[in-house]
Structure formats: C-alpha cells, structure tokens
Amino acid sequence: MAVAELWETLKQAIVAYTGLSPAAFFTAVAVAAALYHLVSGLFAVPPPPPPRPREEPEAEPLPPPVQMGEVSEEELRQYDGTDPKKPLLMAVKGQIYDVTQSRMFYGPGGPYALFAGKDASRALAKMSFEPQDLTSDISGLGPFELDALQDWEYKFMSKYVKVGTVKKTVPVEDGNTASTASETSETATNAPATEDKPREVAVEEVKEKEAAADEDAKER
Numbered sequence: 001m002a003v004a005e006l007w008e009t010l011k012q013a014i015v016a017y018t019g020l021s022p023a024a025f026f027t028a029v030a031v032a033a034a035l036y037h038l039v040s041g042l043f044a045v046p047p048p049p050p051p052r053p054r055e056e057p058e059a060e061p062l063p064p065p066v067q068m069g070e071v072s073e074e075e076l077r078q079y080d081g082t083d084p085k086k087p088l089l090m091a092v093k094g095q096i097y098d099v100t101q102s103r104m105f106y107g108p109g110g111p112y113a114l115f116a117g118k119d120a121s122r123a124l125a126k127m128s129f130e131p132q133d134l135t136s137d138i139s140g141l142g143p144f145e146l147d148a149l150q151d152w153e154y155k156f157m158s159k160y161v162k163v164g165t166v167k168k169t170v171p172v173e174d175g176n177t178a179s180t181a182s183e184t185s186e187t188a189t190n191a192p193a194t195e196d197k198p199r200e201v202a203v204e205e206v207k208e209k210e211a212a213a214d215e216d217a218k219e220r
Contacts, residue, residue: 076089115134
C-alpha cells in the first residue's frame with residue numbers, strides 16, 4: 001500500500017515539475033545517460049597499454065664440437081667447465097665426449113659436476129660420488145656394474161659427439177734397474193774381443209818334449 005502511494009506521489013511530482021508523463025520522463029533520462037556515456041567515451045583519456053612481457057635474451061648458439069684427438073688425463077682436466085670459453089668434456093671407457101650442451105648437469109654446480117674433465121667410468125658403473133671412484137679403472141667390477149656402465153656408454157654415444165680418446169699411460173720401470181741393464185749391455189758391447197793365442201807355440205813345445213824323450217830312450 002505504501003509503495004503504491006509513493007509511486008502515485010512520484011508521478012504527480014514528475015508531471016508537476018517537468019510537464020512530462022512518467023514514461024516520457026524516464027525515456028528522456030535513459031537517453032541522456034546514453035549520450036553522457038557516449039560523449040565521455042570520446043573525450044576520455046585512453047588507458048595505458050598493458051606492459052609488454054619481458055623478453056628473455058636468446059641463448060648464444062653452442063660452438064661446434066672440436067676434435068681433440070688423443071689427450072692425457074691431465075689435459076682432460078682443463079675441460080671441466082671452470083673456463084666457460086672451453087668446451088665441457090667427459091670420458092667414458094677412454095672415449096671423450098663433448099657434453100657442453102648439458103652444462104646444467106655436468107658444469108659447475110650441476111649434479112654430475114664431479115665427472116666433468118675426467119674419465120669416471122668406475123664412478124658411473126657404481127653410481128658413486130666418492131673421490132676414489134673417479135677413475136677409469138674398472139677392474140673388479142661385477143656384471144651388474146659393467147652393464148650399468150655399458151648403458152651409460154650407449155647414452156653418451158647416442159646423445160653427444162665423440163671428440164677424442166684418453167691417452168693410455170704405460171708404467172715406467174725402475175730407473176736403477178733400467179740403468180743397470182743399460183750399463184751391462186753397453187759393457188758387453190764395448191768390451192774388446194779377446195784373441196785366441198796362436199796354437200803354433202803349443203805344437204812346437206810338444207815336439208821339443210817328444211824329441212827330448214827319444215834321446216833319453218836311445219841313451220838307455
């Protein structure tokens with residue numbers, strides 16, 4: 001009841017103050033609101049553009065692998081990733097592979113950084129991170145460990161480029177023994193050849209003794 005009375009009072013006020021019917025009044029209000037939004041949109045300052053996503057710098061392409069040939073274990077240690085200008089190398093069973101593309105694993109701070117710059121065949125076979133296992137010596141390994149090492153070798157052969165081999169070290173004999181043998185050989189070589197005494201002197205002595213014996217026999 002109160003709402004109906006309020007609506008009647010509002011209609012009378014609209015007619016009295018504007019001279020319009022309630023329907024015409026509300027239509028005019030709606031048109032005015034639409035025009036306001038249209039005009040304000042034309043003169044409003046456009047919102048700033050959204051910030052562009054930050055572009056990450058493109059990674060520099062990796063240089064092509066360089067063939068190293070045959071290198072010693074000491075030379076191989078220079079390619080453990082500490083120098084970013086040098087390739088990252090690692091050896092398995094004497095074969096050297098360029099693992100630069102996996103620097104996040106084998107480079108400094110990576111989970112397998114201990115293997116870089118070395119032939120860590122024994123450590124790979126045993127999945128060991130002990131310093132004494134970071135060697136190429138695989139003697140005494142069991143069949144399961146040798147199979148694991150073979151799997152690692154197949155993985156490296158299929159994923160990385162072979163760039164060289166590790167130079168095998170030959171054990172050097174004791175210097176004193178070698179020098180003694182050398183001196184003995186030289187002495188035997190340089191020793192003067194002895195000449196046999198002429199056998200003619202011995203034959204003459206025998207003849208003289210025989211002649212003396214014959215003379216004694218005649219005198220008797």
